[in-house]
Amino acid sequence: MPELDALRDSLREFAAERDWEQFHSPKNLAMALSVEAAELMEHFQWRSEEQSRHPTAEELAGIREELADVLLYLVRLADQLGVDLLESAQAKILVNASKYPVDKSRGNSRKYTEI
């Protein structure tokens, strides 16, 4: 079974068992996702870009948890909206590829506003 579908199903079961669907409106899940993204960013706050490339083992353990939280809320939110997350991401990569042609984007500081 595709891995994101497995995560989605685990989260459905998790919420159902606790009767939490009532709280999982897209509005609330988007807020929670945004809060987790900020907690993730906080690990790199006041660090230089170079320092951010070399977290300590302890820092990395905390970062890993925040990365996980973001993915869990993202999968849950996509599920509540009936969106296929993987399909959307694959489509977006194609959009970005045509938006940022290799020859014109190479190391170009005006263009790297997308992955």
Next chain:
Amino acid sequence: MPELDALRDSLREFAAERDWEQFHSPKNLAMALSVEAAELMEHFQWRSEEQSRHPTAEELAGIREELADVLLYLVRLADQLGVDLLESAQAKILVNASKYPVDKSRGNSRKYTEI
């Protein structure tokens, strides 16, 4: 090949072709992720929770793009830090399960701070 690994590899190639690794420090990627999470949240701003459950087809198209952007930056950030995103998410679900036992968490407004 696992789907998140495939996404990770596509993003590696995308950045390498454009010589963008230099800009993809964890600090910058965490900022970008946080900005995308806010753009996603913006779709539900000023809406009621109920309204957020029923976006129009046009709204959903925009939401789908933001969901994709968040996943792409998340996968890229995890890769730059050498973190296995799927493994971390599966581990976090177990942590949450023990943190929020079904019997004590059922519909409990003090407990649903996690998925």
Next chain:
Amino acid sequence: MPELDALRDSLREFAAERDWEQFHSPKNLAMALSVEAAELMEHFQWRSEEQSRHPTAEELAGIREELADVLLYLVRLADQLGVDLLESAQAKILVNASKYPVDKSRGNSRKYTEI
């Protein structure tokens, strides 16, 4: 002395005494501001809009601290960029007033994307 100028001066002194100007780049301050805004939002997460209007005294104490943090980083960031915060806010109110004429905006769910 205008109150925001007094805050600005206190923050200048605070940073100078600790030799923290080096860390107070607009990029870092904007990240810190965004993190504080998320911590503020977290207080209302999982609450209904109605509940958010009635925090407990204990919750309000925490909210007050986050409101203060946002203002402090905002004043510091504006100062680092040489922006007159008050003047900018007064100008923005005029922009919004012409953007959202009273007669067309009254209780209108398509328009209230600004204050």
Next chain:
Amino acid sequence: MPELDALRDSLREFAAERDWEQFHSPKNLAMALSVEAAELMEHFQWRSEEQSRHPTAEELAGIREELADVLLYLVRLADQLGVDLLESAQAKILVNASKYPVDKSRGNSRKYTEI
């Protein structure tokens, strides 16, 4: 009249004229504030810290608008919660001063997590 009180009153009038109080729950205003903080941060995304200290005149015009939006939502949110923003900020500076004594915090990378 103190400048923040004047802003607060302008925003009260602005909302009342448009019958927008109904949308200005603390939950919604905190979301809007967080979105504006992200739009502000977006101006510095992909820039180096040094670059962020030198925006172009055009960039600065956009940044000024975002700084204003953050202040407007912050003042409106504090008002909806009955919080004196200035008083809270002055109190927080004192808290930070005792939390980060000059002698121990000087240029210290472990301590500068506050302004």
